[in-house]
Amino acid sequence: PVPLMKLVEVVRGLNTSNDTMEQGLSFAKSLGKAPIVAKDSPGFVVNLLLVPYLLGAIRAVEMGIATVPDIDQGMVLGCGHPMGPLTLLDFVGLDTTYYIANIMFDEFKSPEYAAPTLLKRMVLAGYHGRKSGKGFYDYSTDPATPTAGLVMGA
Template sequence: MKNIAVIGSGTMGNGIAHTFAQFGYQVNLIDVNNEALDRAIATIAKNLDRQLSKGTITETEKTNTLKNIINFTDMKAGVADADLIVEAATENLDLKLKIFKDLDSFAKPAAILASNTSSISITKIASVTNRGDKVIGMHFMNPVPVMKLVEVIRGYATSNETTAIVMELSTKLAKTPVEVNDYPGFVANRILMPMINEAIYTLYENVAGVSEIDTVMKLGMAHPMGPLQLADFIGLDVCLAILNVLHDGFGNPKYAPCPLLVNMVTAGNKGVKSGEGFYNYANGIKDAVVANKFSK
């Protein structure tokens, strides 16, 4: 398994492409336009420079990593020779179903189709293909080159062979794969998102401010980042989408998204990606301050 295709060149997609390429795999990075792909390559180069400055890679490794990535805007051409295809598109069910239906007809019969979805059912995704045994979840964590976990999700029809291949492949990327079953939110987001949602409720109900809530969780619970800041980094729109999947999937009101989160996403305040969420990133992430609307 040497040829990898990655669908989507956003934050997760370019991170996945970066990681596979760094470990010597040939990567076809696929997106709808060249501008998005150019931004992705620029981001990968910047992140490689950061690794270079820390001494974790050499100049030769940086050069080889970039050489291992080829850009495509034509999905059919980009996946034709791939042994593994990793979809990292927006967390939208209809979009993912369309992509996997197309991939099933474009990819070679032996290819494994993986989704980086953070909450959507792998079984449902596999249902639009004729290769359910070869459809699996590979949920990488952000930032992909740094974070060690890969949540490997088995759909109802995913075969033992496919699971074993993906588990072994993940270890070759210096990751720690954890096998989980296909239920809404899997493990990571089933636990994380209710915590983030409760932190938003704590703000919504005026129990404490943004920085106070995050400080309690960082200093009291040894979290490296507070839940509200983490939500900004994930993307508030992504958090809302995952909570909706949990709420719809389990029918349990404890997963209902906080009205404040809904309003923020509706207003376009999605966190780091939009420049403002619970924090204001107008002067960069390092200089982020609590957004004015939450100031006491």
Template sequence: MKNIAVIGAGTMGNGIAHSFALNGFNVNLVDTSEQQLANALKTIERNLERQVQKNLITTETKDESLLRIQTFNSLSHAVTEVDLVIEAVSEASKLKQQIFAELDKLCPEASILASNTSSISITEIASYTNRPDKVIGMHFMNPVPVMKLVEIIKGYSTSDETYQKIHSYTLALNKTPVLVNDYPGFVANRILMPMINEAIISLFEGVAGVAEIDEIMKLGMAHPMGPLQLADFIGLDTCLSIMNVLYDGFKNPKYAPCPLLINMVRAGKLGVKTGEGFYSYDKGSKEAKVSPRFT
């Protein structure tokens, strides 16, 4: 089974396409935006070249990988002959439901439909298809070409056969599959997002500043990046969406998103992708400077 489709050409989608193409899979990369697809191909080529420069792959491997990726701006021609589809669009339940309902109609009966969702119920997504046994979560970590973990989420009706196939796919990418059950936030974000939210609350309540909170977590807990800078990299809108999933799913006030996070998202200060979050970023650069708002 060597033919897959990736839906969404953003950060996660292009990283997933990169990883599959590098490991011998033919990839149909789908996005409604031609500009997004063009940007994705440039990003993939740039990241493959970094691997060449680090002597991780050869120039020939890079060129062969790029040739395995085809781009499409609609689902109708991209998914009719694939064994696996991985959805990697924004973290919005209704959008994912619509996509999976359409995929169910277009894909071969035997195709597995996977979501890269970081928090939304696989069982709920599967309910919009007539193949819930073939719907599963494949939660890749960012940056996808570098990070080894893939959180595999079985929905209520996901079959063991589907899980075993996805387990094999993940190993074929030289990544490590870890199985979890379908509850809000799964494991990664059920633990990570409340930590990020608590860091935002600490800032909101004036316990310490942005740089100080991040420095404490980096030096004291050996985190490679502080929680506020990490939130900027993830996207504050994504962080808020995941906190809302946790809050709605458990009805527990400990998962309530911080008012500062809510206000920043309302103001369009989403982190790296908008140039300002807890830190500010020059266009085309990921170098972080504490935002004037917090100095």
């Protein structure tokens, strides 16, 4: 999530001058951000790597491999991530993730970027995460609780 990230990806397009790149890098640093340079490509660096990870977490829910909280806790405690992938998806927005995944799949034609059926169903049902009050977690309760009925038969 942008407010939490120190990183800014400064993108070099085909016609981006060195001066423009330096201005972009300097501006990012002036905001207290840590810039990296990325080629103009769908997903740049972070989403190229992050989107398959997030979609994999959705597939794990879809396949009934583990519960939503267990998937999140597994990645927090097992990999040292600051938040689990399903919590992150709710923060970013399921609709936003669905849109990004579709763009990346259209570009790369790689199955790792194909949006899982569960993600599409949730987006079409209006489950967009925190901004809609419901995603992988139901935010109408405090604390938020896992949303029931995400997997057939659950």
